[in-house]
Amino acid sequence: MENREILLNHYISSPYKKEIYDQTYTKIETKSDSCIDHLHIFLKKENNKLVDAYFNGEACSIATSSCSILLKNCINKNMEEIKEYIENFERMINDEPYDEEKLQEAIVFKDIVKQGNRVSCAYLPYKGLKKWMNE
Amino acid sequence: MNREDFPMLKEDLIYLDNGATTLKPQCVIDKMTEYYEKYSANAHRGDYDISFKVDQEYEKARELVRKFINAKYKEEVVFTSGATESLNMIASGFFKKYLEPGDEILITQSEHASNVLPWFRLANELQVVVKYIPLDDHHYVTLDNVKKTVTPNTKVIALASITNVIGDERPIKEICEFAHQNNIFVVMDGAQSVPHRKTDVQDLDVDFLAFSGHKMCGPTGIGILYGKKELLEEMEPQNLGGGMNESFDNPREIYLKDLPTRLEAGTPNIAGAIGLGRAVSYLETIGMDKIEAYEKKLRKYAMDKLISIPHLDIINIEADGGIIAFNVNDVFSQDVAYYLNKYKVCVRAGNHCAKILNQETGVSNTLRVSLYFYNTESDIDSLVELLSNKEKIVEEML
Structure with missing residues (x-):
């Protein structure tokens, strides 16, 4: 699948975007300082593992698709694996050596993160997940 | 008017975010x-x-x-x-x-x-x-x-x-x-x-x-x-x-x-x-009366064209200032702003610091075009051309 198609699928019909508020999940808000992206991420942890997650909110195509891909790649991972996954993504946006394979679909952001402030859109859900892990 | 006074306008730039800040002569x-x-x-x-x-x-x-x-x-x-x-x-x-x-x-x-x-x-x-x-x-x-x-x-x-x-x-x-x-x-x-x-x-x-x-x-x-x-x-x-x-x-x-x-x-x-x-x-x-009259005329020129684009939802068809707030149907305002940016058109997306206005209009985020006296009909023509093709917007926003 082409990068654009992957992005569009996650933006337009993400299975992780749900307009519900399940109180059994932990809700994390992540909001951009420089634009209007505002995501709510809902996470369920059992035995040190992210067993389920979904999101909603108002955000651009990049922040939305990035959140969808992030959740897809992190569900069923334990906290250490998620931490490693996030650090790998951060290495990509910081132009440091990273593992392409481990990013899976998130590799579609490889070029987008070089487009000025769109990097903050792509990174926004990661900020939210990190906040949750540090709480 | 007076475009030659502004160093920024020597660049290939269509600056339509004057409500946020203006260029300097x-x-x-x-x-x-x-x-x-x-x-x-x-x-x-x-x-x-x-x-x-x-x-x-x-x-x-x-x-x-x-x-x-x-x-x-x-x-x-x-x-x-x-x-x-x-x-x-x-x-x-x-x-x-x-x-x-x-x-x-x-x-x-x-x-x-x-x-x-x-x-x-x-x-x-x-x-x-x-x-x-x-x-x-x-x-x-x-x-x-x-x-x-x-x-x-x-x-x-x-x-x-x-x-x-x-x-x-x-x-x-x-x-x-x-x-x-x-x-x-x-x-x-x-x-x-x-x-x-x-x-x-x-x-x-x-x-x-x-x-x-x-x-x-x-x-x-x-x-x-x-x-x-x-x-x-x-x-x-x-x-x-x-x-x-x-x-x-x-x-x-x-x-x-x-x-x-x-x-x-x-x-x-x-x-x-x-x-x-x-x-x-x-x-x-330049003259404040002249600036006011010019902006009104330019806004009318813009509105006459924008209003005919069927996929635009214009929030303020009538306005006294040179501000036009609108959305492209079904496209998040920020994605449209990024698309326009690819063509060096600067507009703002968001709630523009009027965070309780959505209680009044029911719309929380918009694109905002805000004019000043150095904007031209040609700036508007470029904007209108870019906005008139929705497929292109969706195609290029990513």
Whole structure:
């Protein structure tokens, strides 16, 4: 699948975007300082593992698709694996050596993160997940 | 008009975010550079020539601003960091002393955050009440609605003269007349109007006015607080320190300088003030009436074209200021802004700091095109062409 198609699928019909508020999940808000992206991420942890997650909110195509891909790649991972996954993504946006394979679909952001402030859109859900892990 | 005066316009750029800030003409840049290169001493230190020159230029800038808004006295013109600081000074420096529990402050839901939050703070601190004047179907403020909302407890009406998302102009003069008959003060947020049309504080009879330099071809970090002299005399300085005190011996013996220096503690933004003075003369040379007429004509030109694009949802078909707020159906405003950016068209996406306006319009985020006199029909044609093909927008937003 082409990068654009992957992005569009996650933006337009993400299975992780749900307009519900399940109180059994932990809700994390992540909001951009420089634009209007505002995501709510809902996470369920059992035995040190992210067993389920979904999101909603108002955000651009990049922040939305990035959140969808992030959740897809992190569900069923334990906290250490998620931490490693996030650090790998951060290495990509910081132009440091990273593992392409481990990013899976998130590799579609490889070029987008070089487009000025769109990097903050792509990174926004990661900020939210990190906040949750540090709480 | 006057595009050749702006270095930024020599680049291939279509700048349509003038509600956020405006471009700077060469003469303003030169005036500020001249201060930094030729006489960059501090103010209020007339012991040597270059400092005396600073005071002369700084006070000349104040006089230029005074004439520009037709204030009666120079002492009524206070340099601040911008409209935000001015509005905070008005709320916390004057009204905090004046208001009593149960008093009412009237604003609207289309005010900018800077004309909402300082009043919310007073509501929390003083148990005063912030009430909203209802807007009509076109999101306009009418004198009738003001009259209906006023009660014997109303002490202040604080309104933008032109709002930053809808671009509607409020009948400030009529509101002042009615308010003063009822012993109510009027605060005018002029951030979106002072750069775009003639402002005469004596004719309007406003009690306070706030505006920013950077939205009118001036530098950032400088703005104006205007207040009627007798009211500014009562204003509590929010900052105490150098430059504003006459003498002090102990906490009970502090003597402050006269207006306006009393309200300008610390080393002022000298280059900013001088730059703003130059910007004001520059605008006067073009003519504020000419600027207003040009922008109205250009907005009409834009609206006539935009309205025929079926996938646009225009929030303010009618407006007095050069502001157009709209959305491309089913596309998030920020994605459209990014798409336009690829073609060097600068527009803003978001709520534009009017965060309670969505309660009124039902729309939380929009694209905003805001015009100034250096924009052209060709700028509009490029915008219209880019917006007219929705498939292209969706195709290229990623």
